[in-house]
Amino acid sequence: MTDFSELKAILDERRVSSGESVRHLHSHDESFHAPSLPDVVVWPHTTEEASRLVRWAREKRVPVTAWGAGTSLEGNPIPVRGGMVMDFNEMNRIIAVRPEDFQADVQAGVIYKELNKRLARDGLFFPPDPGAAATIGGMIGNNASGIRSVRYGATKDYVMRLTVVLPDGEVIHAGNRARKSSSGYNLPALFTGSEGTLGIITEATLKLAGLPVNFMAVRATFPTVLNATTTVYQIMRAGLAPAAMEFLDANVVRVLNADRDLTLEENPTLLMEFSGYSRQGLAEEMAFVEEICQQNGALSIDRGIGAEERARLWEIRHQTYESIKRYHTGLSPLIMDVAVPLSRYSEMVDFSKNEVRDLTAYLFGHAGDGNIHVHVMDDPQDAKRWARVEEATRSIVMKALEFEGTCTGEHGIGIGKSRFMETEHGASLMLMKRLKALLDPENLFNPGKFFL
Ligand SMILES: Cc1cc2nc3c(=O)[nH]c(=O)nc-3n(C[C@H](O)[C@H](O)[C@H](O)COP(=O)(O)OP(=O)(O)OC[C@H]3O[C@@H](n4cnc5c(N)ncnc54)[C@H](O)[C@@H]3O)c2cc1C
Incomplete structure (x- = not known):
C-alpha cells in the first residue's frame, strides 16, 4: 500500500491532496469518457519539485499524469490507472517576454489567453487558439490548434525550447532560441503532441507573432x-x-x-x-x-x-x-x-x-x-x-x-482514438511503441493512452 503522505516531505502540505472533491475534479475532462479517480493530486512550483515528485513516483511504481486545465475532448488527462496527477495550475509564471526575439519563456501552467493579454502590450501574440481556457503545457501536450491555424499553424510551430522531466526524473532542456536550426533530432517536436506519455513539460520558450494591425x-x-x-x-x-x-x-x-x-x-x-x-x-x-x-x-x-x-x-x-x-x-x-x-x-x-x-x-x-x-x-x-x-x-x-488524412486534427489520441492508431500509422506505430518503452520502460507516464 503506497503511503502518499510521504509526498509532504517534497511539497508543503497544502500542495498535496487526496481529498475527495480534489480527486473528483481531476478524474474527468470535457469528454464523455468515464471518469477515473487519481489517488493523489500535487501542485509543483518548480522543475526541481516536479523532478523529485517523478523520482518518488518511479521508486513506488506510481503512475503520473500531467494536468493543465482538463479541457481535453478525448480523455487525454484522465488518470485511467489512478496514481498521481501533477497539476500545473500553480506553476503559471510568464518568466520573460523578449519582444526583439519574438519569444516568451513561460511555465507550463500559464493560460494562453493570459499570455496573450500580456503580449498585446508589446504588439505580439501566441497564435494557436483552442478557445477553451487551456494551459501552455496542455496545448503542447495535445499539439492544440484552433481557428487561426489556417494562417499561423499549430502549437508545434511555436515550440522552440522545452524543459522536460523524463520518466526517471532526469531534467533535460531540448531546443534552442535560434529561429532556425538543423542540429540533431527535433526533440521539442517529439514531446509536442505526446500527451504527457514521454515527458512532463515544466517550461517552454515559445515563438510569437506580431499582432495584425x-x-x-x-x-x-x-x-x-x-x-x-x-x-x-x-x-x-x-x-x-x-x-x-x-x-x-x-x-x-x-x-x-x-x-x-x-x-x-x-x-x-x-x-x-x-x-x-x-x-x-x-x-x-x-x-x-x-x-x-x-x-x-x-x-x-x-x-x-x-x-x-x-x-x-x-x-x-x-x-x-x-x-x-x-x-x-x-x-x-x-x-x-x-x-x-x-x-x-x-x-x-x-x-x-x-x-x-x-x-x-x-x-x-x-x-x-x-x-x-x-x-x-x-x-x-x-x-x-x-x-x-x-x-x-x-x-x-x-x-x-x-483520403490520406488523420483521425485527429487537434484533439489528440487520448482514450478514444487509440483504436485507430494501427490503421493510421501502420509500421510507424511500432517505432512509437519503442520510443515509449525506451523513455518510460515502466509505463508510468499517462498510462492507458495512445496504445491499446
Ligand atoms: C469548448 C472547447 C473548445 C475546444 N476547441 C479546441 C480547438 O479549437 N482546438 C484544439 O486543439 N482543442 C480544442 N479543445 C480541446 C482542449 O481545449 C485543448 O486540447 C487544450 O490544449 C487542452 O489544454 P489543457 O490545459 O486543458 O490540457 P489538459 O486537458 O489538462 O491536458 C491535455 C494533455 O496534455 C497533457 N499535459 C498537460 N500538461 C502537461 C505538461 N505540463 N507536460 C506534459 N503533458 C501535459 C495531459 O496529460 C493531457 O494528455 C477545446 C475544448 C473545449 C472544451
Whole structure:
C-alpha cells in the first residue's frame, strides 16, 4: 500500500491532496469518457519539485499524469490507472517576454489567453487558439490548434525550447532560441503532441507573432454544404490568405439562434477573417472574397472591417460548443475531429453528414485546415445508442484515412482514438511503441493512452 503522505516531505502540505472533491475534479475532462479517480493530486512550483515528485513516483511504481486545465475532448488527462496527477495550475509564471526575439519563456501552467493579454502590450501574440481556457503545457501536450491555424499553424510551430522531466526524473532542456536550426533530432517536436506519455513539460520558450494591425471579417451563407465547402478551396487557391476560415452547418446555426436569441440565416455558413495593414487593402480583398462567394451561389453576405466588426461577426463561433451543450442538457458530447487534404474536404463533410443522419449531430470545423468536427450528443449509458455513435465514428475515421488524412486534427489520441492508431500509422506505430518503452520502460507516464 503506497503511503502518499510521504509526498509532504517534497511539497508543503497544502500542495498535496487526496481529498475527495480534489480527486473528483481531476478524474474527468470535457469528454464523455468515464471518469477515473487519481489517488493523489500535487501542485509543483518548480522543475526541481516536479523532478523529485517523478523520482518518488518511479521508486513506488506510481503512475503520473500531467494536468493543465482538463479541457481535453478525448480523455487525454484522465488518470485511467489512478496514481498521481501533477497539476500545473500553480506553476503559471510568464518568466520573460523578449519582444526583439519574438519569444516568451513561460511555465507550463500559464493560460494562453493570459499570455496573450500580456503580449498585446508589446504588439505580439501566441497564435494557436483552442478557445477553451487551456494551459501552455496542455496545448503542447495535445499539439492544440484552433481557428487561426489556417494562417499561423499549430502549437508545434511555436515550440522552440522545452524543459522536460523524463520518466526517471532526469531534467533535460531540448531546443534552442535560434529561429532556425538543423542540429540533431527535433526533440521539442517529439514531446509536442505526446500527451504527457514521454515527458512532463515544466517550461517552454515559445515563438510569437506580431499582432495584425487591421481585420476584415465575412459571414456568408450558402444553399448547400457543397457550395460552402467549395468556396473554401477556391478562396485558398486564389492566393488569398485567410487568418481563419470556419464552417458551420445549418443545424448549428439553428441551435445558436435558439440558444442566443439570434436571427441568423439557417443555412450552411462560412466565417472568414483576413488581416492586413490598411483598410483599403482589406476592402479590395473583401471584394474578391465576395465575388468568389457569389460565384458559389451565396445567399447572404455580411461583412465588416475593423476589430469590432470582426468581434460581431465571429461571436457565434466562440459560443458553438456551449450552445450545443446547453441545448441538449443531460446528453454527453462525442466530438469527432478528422482532418483531410483540402481537395477532399467537401466529400468528407458530405460523407460525415450522411453517416450521422440518424443521430443528434452537428457539423462544424476549421474548414481552411481540412478539419471537421462532427459533434454528436447522446447518452453513453445507453449501450445500443452509443454503439451506433461508435459505429459512425469508426466509419468517418476510416473514410478520412482512406483520403490520406488523420483521425485527429487537434484533439489528440487520448482514450478514444487509440483504436485507430494501427490503421493510421501502420509500421510507424511500432517505432512509437519503442520510443515509449525506451523513455518510460515502466509505463508510468499517462498510462492507458495512445496504445491499446
Ligand atoms: C469548448 C472547447 C473548445 C475546444 N476547441 C479546441 C480547438 O479549437 N482546438 C484544439 O486543439 N482543442 C480544442 N479543445 C480541446 C482542449 O481545449 C485543448 O486540447 C487544450 O490544449 C487542452 O489544454 P489543457 O490545459 O486543458 O490540457 P489538459 O486537458 O489538462 O491536458 C491535455 C494533455 O496534455 C497533457 N499535459 C498537460 N500538461 C502537461 C505538461 N505540463 N507536460 C506534459 N503533458 C501535459 C495531459 O496529460 C493531457 O494528455 C477545446 C475544448 C473545449 C472544451
